Amino acid sequence: MNGWSDLAIWGIIAALGIGTWLIRFSFLGLVGDRDLPPWVLRHLRYTPVAVLPALLAPLLVWPESTGGTFDPPRLVAAAMTVVVGLYTRSILWAVASGLGTFFSLQVLF
Numbered sequence: 001m002n003g004w005s006d007l008a009i010w011g012i013i014a015a016l017g018i019g020t021w022l023i024r025f026s027f028l029g030l031v032g033d034r035d036l037p038p039w040v041l042r043h044l045r046y047t048p049v050a051v052l053p054a055l056l057a058p059l060l061v062w063p064e065s066t067g068g069t070f071d072p073p074r075l076v077a078a079a080m081t082v083v084v085g086l087y088t089r090s091i092l093w094a095v096a097s098g099l100g101t102f103f104s105l106q107v108l109f
Contacts, residue, residue, distance in 0.1 A: 056078070059074075060074050060075055060078050061075075072105075072109075073101075073102055073105035073106055073109055074102065076101060076102075076105060077098045077099075077101040077102035077105065078098065080097050080098055080101040081094045081095065081097060081098030081101075082094075084097040084098070
């Protein structure tokens with residue numbers, strides 16, 4: 001086995017849970033009822049725009065399902081999703097077009 005007792009593992013899980021709760025409470029509980037400065041709100045608007053590409057880029061360029069090799073259907077489907085999303089401003093149409101493109105290209109290739 002790994003040498004860790006059940007009590008130690010549960011202690012680590014409890015400590016991590018309390019730690020994440022304290023991190024969230026520091027923002028939501030202590031500062032949550034106060035207005036944030038305009039410069040903070042301006043920067044927070046760009047958080048999803050920065051995080052989403054960082055999460056998706058490795059999945060598009062080095063997908064684990066293909067062993068880390070480049071997969072053109074994924075990239076084309078992602079591009080189609082972006083184009084349809086920008087054109088229609090509808091997340092449902094964007095996702096549907098991306099899925100349709102991806103599965104169609106999977107059948108062709």
